[in-house]
Amino acid sequence: MVVMSKEKFDYFINGEKGKYEVIIGLEVHAQVLSNSKLFSGSSTKFGADPNNQVSLIDSAFPGMLPVINEECIKQAVKTGLGLNAKINNYSVFDRKNYFYADLPQGYQISQYKNPIVGEGKVMLDMPYGSKEVGIERLHLEQDAGKSIHDMDPSNTYVDLNRSGIALMEIVSKPDIRSPEEVNAYIKKLRTIMRYLGTCDGNMQEGSLRADVNVSVRKVGDKKLGTRCEIKNVNSIKFMQMAIEYEAKRQVELLDNGKNIEQETRLFDTKKNETRSMRSKEDAHDYRYFPDPDLLPLTLEKKMVDDLKKSLPELPDKKKERFIKEYGLSPYEANVLVSEKAISDYYEEVAKLSDKKLAANWMMGDLFAMLNDKGLSILTSPVSAKNLAELVKSIKSSEISGRIAKEVFEIMVQSGDNPKKIIESKGMKQQSDPKELEKMINQILTKNKDKVDQYKAGKEKLFGFFVGEVMKLSGGKANPQLTNEILKKLLTG
Amino acid sequence: MNDLTNQSLKEIVENVRLKKISSLDLTQAYIKNIEGAKKLNTFVTTTFDQALQKAKQFDQRPNYDQILPGIPLAVKDLFCTENVKTTAGSNILNNFVPSYESTVTKNLWDSGAFLLGKLNCDEFAMGSSNETSFFGNVINPVADQLVPGGSSGGSSSALAANLTPATIGTDTGGSIRQPASFTGTVGLKPTYGLCSRWGIVAFASSLDQAGPMTKTVTDCAIMLEAMSGFDEKDSTSINKKKEFYSKNLKDNIKGLKIGIPKEYRVDNMPKEIDELWEKGKKILKDLGAELIDISLPHTKYALPTYYIVAPAEASSNLARYDGVRYGYRSQKSKDLIDMYENTRSEGFGDEVKRRILIGTYVLSSGYYDAYYLKAQKVRQLIKKDFDNNFKKVDSILTPSTPSSAFKIGEKTNDPVSMYLNDIFTVPVNLAGLPALSLPAGVDKQGYPLGLQLIGKPLDEQKILNIGYAFEKNCGFKNKIKKWWS
Structure with missing residues (x-):
């Protein structure tokens, strides 16, 4: 069993004038999983030819009006419920006004003062224990x-396929303290949304991006430092790199007695540095005001209640259950609930075989193989049913652990059922004591000199005899029985 | 039969149904009138070939059950019309041909009508005299050098000059009722949400409403019936059962309570307006209505409130005209910002720029609370004034405008005095109510003057009924002589 050591949190920047902690808040933009856009019927499918999924509304033709897509509303409410957040029965869509060539309306319809989801929280499992990160809002x-x-x-080309697709902006409180926690937070959010089916979390396709707010302060200080916002970072690795760079930059400034300017910065992935994009003075005045084309959004209590009832078991709950029901360690449970498909796979294997052994096999050989082949649990060549068979064969001593690894290899290549493999290749373990005794006697007779040496006290020769038995049996001798019989015959 | 274009829509429809006139004859008669009226500058685009073809099609396969059987209609150039240029009176849309039809015009065509052409209007419906149009000012057929009102000035002028049997306009702060009043015609601004805004070039979304402009109250009921209706493509559209306004028109208004708001008697109002109001009161009283003095205390804040809310929404609604996807694009720009600046500087006229600037200002951070937010609060108070009074009255009678039509150029250098023209019409838009402007008399120069009947939300039938009774007893007759051809 793997046991996590209770490490201590340790992410500080040591400046010349003291030790600084890093304060991080994230604004995650998660693309809502829906067939059509937030205010139009256009498809949201990824990878279409440019400007092939654009309606008159998405391209802001004169007189076009937005109509809310109810599916997106439900997805946002579900996500809010999954974040243990307050669902606001009254929310308002506002216009955020700015000019840009890829913003057809000249404004983005967003939610400003009255978001659909209010405060919530997310729990992270860190090596040093549980950590709560507050959610400020979701809109x-x-x-x-x-x-x-x-x-x-x-010329600049513009592709409006993405224009009008629904995003959930999930704003965290400034509760995050290290790049490691950023990693855990993003992964946790993604897991929750994938469980809920509200966002596919695919960062390569841009379904999950974040603006990262970073500030530093001396350890012990209560007041937050001036923050900088790093815009639109689209991988966890880049977020971590950007934070490390930015935190060091800010500490250096403070060490040199300089002030930090509140500004928006960009992360240059090639140079691994953040660069100023615009200062506070140049910040846009977005002139937010309620969109007069849309009525305020009121949610019916029944709809929210129905969604609440239909929520799947979420990772935190499932983890608790796995610990209780399957006797897993918190670490094992954590790994096995990290994706819904993995947890489903585990439960299927565990129900058909041995809970503990199933967990070990999944987290060991199965994950190593998937990782190696670049596959996911859903495309695994070894089905849950077959893995369960394999685990059962080990548990019943039909095959040894060593043989099991060979069987597993063949399962990966052929996709076959382990029973069939074991039988057709004669890989069953030899557990008949009489047969084993016959074999062992044969070896002892052949190696009389070594038997004498052993009896004279050279006990490490025991391993040699075991090896010979294994050789003779083609690896199929039951190791436990072999040991017992060998001991008996050598001492007898 | 004498000039058939002189008839009301109702008469024309009856004559078509009785096969006394064909759709083709009718269409040709209007085309002839239009060709002879270029001086009025009412049309931005004509669609004669298309109209003649539709007329022939109708005559071959007539459907007399429709509300507007084989009727040619010209409409304000703010309604997007499929494959027909739609300019909103602006240079920035001078080359814009929509691939779609607005819901309101589609409703008209589905009722049997077809398009004669697109009517001039103030640029993006911003104006009270039709002098802000990129296509030049429109002239009121009442007299040369007289404005037809605005922003639906092309509509009012074309209607009064017999260039279309009826028409439609849009009313954001009075743009149907004021031009109707200036041309001796009937104009109705329906309850906000009764007619779909889908496919209408937006000015101020929370105030814009399409409505009929006609020669008679009956015509107004016919047109409203055809153009209104729920539209799921407009989130602010009201989902209600269709009403048959013309069939249900009644002239018995005995016992109805008519409110007379004291705040509508403004300083420096011409005596003629006061006299007109008195005349209106007397007619209604003689018909058995009960007059009740009421107070709408927040009326004086309506105009400043309107001139914050409307420009604010406009500044955002007009952001889409950036030269990127359609419409005018300046060719002499070196980068994106430059292109925006040049396109919008060259594409928009002064009044539109003025309102974009005002709107941008009132929404800016630091000013939002003082202007926009406060205006929204006042707007609620104005609405509450009406709500309170509608507990005790059925309708409210006021003058439509504080004066008759003015001369071209008279107010162009004084935007505030131009804005003051909307003083009696804007409260209705802010409150989302229906209001009907009726021709009621003339001033000493013989220029028409209108009275306004304001109704409860969705109470169009009642104000049409009062207007119908009023019309029968008022004896107003538009005496327009054809001086322009």
């Missing part, structure tokens, strides 16, 4: 299109 907004600057030397 719905439209995505913008995409400007492509490198296709032509003198």
